[in-house]
Amino acid sequence: MTNQPGTDRATMPTGHNPVLERRTVENANRNLLKYLRPGLSVLDVGCGSGAITRSIAEKTGPTGSVLGIDPNRNLIELARQQAGDTPGLNFQQADVYAFDTPERFDLVTCARTLQWLAQPEAALRNMKRFVKAGGHLAILDFNHEKISWTPEPPGAMQLFYNAFLNWRQDAGFDNAIADNLKTLMHFVGFDSVEVEKQFEITDRNDPNFSIASRLWAEVAELRGPQLVQDGYLTEEQRLKAISDYDTWIATVGESMTVYLLAVEGQQPL
Numbered sequence: 014m015t016n017q018p019g020t021d022r023a024t025m026p027t028g029h030n031p032v033l034e035r036r037t038v039e040n041a042n043r044n045l046l047k048y049l050r051p052g053l054s055v056l057d058v059g060c061g062s063g064a065i066t067r068s069i070a071e072k073t074g075p076t077g078s079v080l081g082i083d084p085n086r087n088l089i090e091l092a093r094q095q096a097g098d099t100p101g102l103n104f105q106q107a108d109v110y111a112f113d114t115p116e117r118f119d120l121v122t123c124a125r126t127l128q129w130l131a132q133p134e135a136a137l138r139n140m141k142r143f144v145k146a147g148g149h150l151a152i153l154d155f156n157h158e159k160i161s162w163t164p165e166p167p168g169a170m171q172l173f174y175n176a177f178l179n180w181r182q183d184a185g186f187d188n189a190i191a192d193n194l195k196t197l198m199h200f201v202g203f204d205s206v207e208v209e210k211q212f213e214i215t216d217r218n219d220p221n222f223s224i225a226s227r228l229w230a231e232v233a234e235l236r237g238p239q240l241v242q243d244g245y246l247t248e249e250q251r252l253k254a255i256s257d258y259d260t261w262i263a264t265v266g267e268s269m270t271v272y273l274l275a276v277e278g279q280q281p282l
């Protein structure tokens with residue numbers, strides 16, 4: 014890894030990551046459900062600690078094969094530990110740009126990862142190589158500019174969120190990547206590209222509201238120290254964003270809609 018800001022900023026902080034760990038195919042990658050069946054071969058790019066990858070492997074079963082790749086050694090170690098000896102499930106430390114294998118997969122999936130890459134087109138081009146003829150490449154990603162909250166979150170959280178977007182943009186990441194993926198998929202050679210809304214909507218009637226809407230307090234806890242270190246906000250501002258936002262959740266917060274799209278292409282036969 015180089016010391017480029019993009020590479021550093023894409024690096025997940027070490028340690029337990031509750032955001033990644035509570036994800037499953039059903040609650041965080043449901044666009045994959047239509048493909049998953051026993052015996053399928055799947056490559057999960059940017060698998061993190063492997064929570065979704067394990068959930069994929071439950072569905073492809075012992076006759077399937079699932080490989081999760083991620084450049085973060087700590088996350089890959091965690092993924093391996095948690096997978097135990099699940100048959101057909103493997104993890105490899107690898108970067109999407111450099112990864113290579115002679116294997117071809119029925120499904121290549123990449124969720125919430127292109128948002129952290131300064132060259133998403135090059136990443137898509139490499140991932141496309143690993144899809145079997147007739148197989149699918151399924152990308153899931155955000156447009157961070159289109160998040161909405163009702164009512165507006167507290168000023169301190171808005172300040173953190175805007176600093177987060179600026180910090181990402183300055184590293185070359187596309188905050189609106191979800192809405193640019195269809196064009197990128199065409200550029201890399203997919204003729205027909207399907208786009209499906211995968212918005213994550215949570216409201217106060219949802220028993221999970223306080224956990225789901227807390228995503229941005231967790232981002233401020235996990236990623237916030239990097240922003241402070243890079244001079245995008247002060248430690249006081251970061252802490253105030255977390256505490257004011259927790260008060261918003263406990264009192265006036267009604268709903269939050271995170272804008273995510275699944276963008277999928279089929280490898281020509």
Ligand SMILES: C[S@@+](CC[C@H](N)C(=O)[O-])C[C@H]1O[C@@H](n2cnc3c(N)ncnc32)[C@H](O)[C@@H]1O
Nearest residue numbers: 023059060061083084085108109124125126129
């Ligand atoms: C937000 S996490 C997504 C994890 C999982 N796919 C999910 O949806 O929960 C983004 C992941 O992208 C990985 N990542 C960052 N740069 C990468 C690269 N160059 N190649 C592959 N993965 C990368 C990070 O290490 C991190 O695990």
